[in-house]
Each structure stands twice: as C-alpha cells, then as structure tokens.
Amino acid sequence: MEIKEAQQEVNKWIKDYGVRYFNELTNMAILTEEVGEVASIIARQYGEQSKKPGDENVNLADEMADVLFVLICLANQTGIDLDKAFTENIRKKTIRDAERHKKNFRLNN
Numbered sequence: 001m002e003i004k005e006a007q008q009e010v011n012k013w014i015k016d017y018g019v020r021y022f023n024e025l026t027n028m029a030i031l032t033e034e035v036g037e038v039a040s041i042i043a044r045q046y047g048e049q050s051k052k053p054g055d056e057n058v059n060l061a062d063e064m065a066d067v068l069f070v071l072i073c074l075a076n077q078t079g080i081d082l083d084k085a086f087t088e089n090i091r092k093k094t095i096r097d098a099e100r101h102k103k104n105f106r107l108n109n
Helices: 003-018 024-045 060-077 082-096
Strands: none
Touching: 003 060, 003 082, 024 060, 060 082
C-alpha cells in the first residue's frame, strides 16, 4: 500500500466508523500515548526493563500500526501529503547525511 492509499484508507475509516476526526490536540495526545506503548514494549523486549504480568500478550506490530494510524489522522486533518513529505524528507537526509554517518567511528567498529 502506498502512503497516499493509507491516507485515503484512514480517511474512509474515519468517515465510515469514527464519526469524525478528533481535534488535532486530542490526536497529538493519542499519538503520544501510542508511542509510549511502543516504547514500553521495546524497553521490555529489547531493553533491560523487567517484564510484568500481561506482557506476554503485547503486540509490537499492532502498536506500531496504531502510531501510524494516528499520525496519518494528523496528516489528513492538517492537509499534509505524507507521500510528498516523506519523499522530500529522504532527499533532505540524503543531502545532509551523505557522508556524516560513514565518518562516525562509533558506527563503523
């Protein structure tokens, strides 16, 4: 699925099932919450934080998809074409970082 298609799919879902978009501030809070859920899973599965009861049922892919869904909601309601924005962002990073990471001795050990 292309990013543009994902934006259209989310918009359709909101219209069909979500009644309307939450306002931008609410979606920002929800995005923060969802990113926190991803962080919690990463800290327990890949980091040093101890697991707790119920962690066996967590699903990192699903939580990442939640982050993507809310991010797309914010893009849709603020008029951002994520296809265009992502393409431009990659171009910017390529120009800016063409040699930067190659010269980082910590990455090349």
